[in-house]
Amino acid sequence: MKKSKDYIPKAYLKARGWTDAMIREFGLRPVKLDVNPRFRRKAPMKLYSKQEVLQIEKTKEFKQRMKLKKQRAQQLKPRFDEVEQPKHIPADPNSFEAKLHRKVEELKREKAATGSN
Numbered sequence: 001m002k003k004s005k006d007y008i009p010k011a012y013l014k015a016r017g018w019t020d021a022m023i024r025e026f027g028l029r030p031v032k033l034d035v036n037p038r039f040r041r042k043a044p045m046k047l048y049s050k051q052e053v054l055q056i057e058k059t060k061e062f063k064q065r066m067k068l069k070k071q072r073a074q075q076l077k078p079r080f081d082e083v084e085q086p087k088h089i090p091a092d093p094n095s096f097e098a099k100l101h102r103k104v105e106e107l108k109r110e111k112a113a114t115g116s117n
Contacts, residue, residue, distance in 0.1 A: 006050050007034075007047035008048050026062065
């Protein structure tokens with residue numbers, strides 16, 4: 001019987017940079033379903049073979065896919081930064097939220113004045 005350290009939960013795969021599309025593309029299938037230790041009534045955790053994951057991560061195709069993923073993320077980042085966030089002005093001018101809002105606006109103006117990124 002395999003021990004729990006022989007499996008990787010889907011959340012750990014995502015933390016390692018995997019996406020749902022990559023899991024499908026590389027044909028990775030869960031080998032075991034286990035009770036979610038935090039939320040027992042929720043859906044069971046999908047566990048993947050650690051050995052299989054490590055083998056896939058060593059392949060040239062996987063490394064190219066990760067490089068492409070990072071390049072796409074870099075291309076999207078400027079577009080996200082260009083989108084102006086909605087302005088929310090707190091009702092109470094003395095609240096922590098209002099003071100924080102003023103400080104953020106002040107820092108944005110300083111950043112714009114200096115022309116820094």
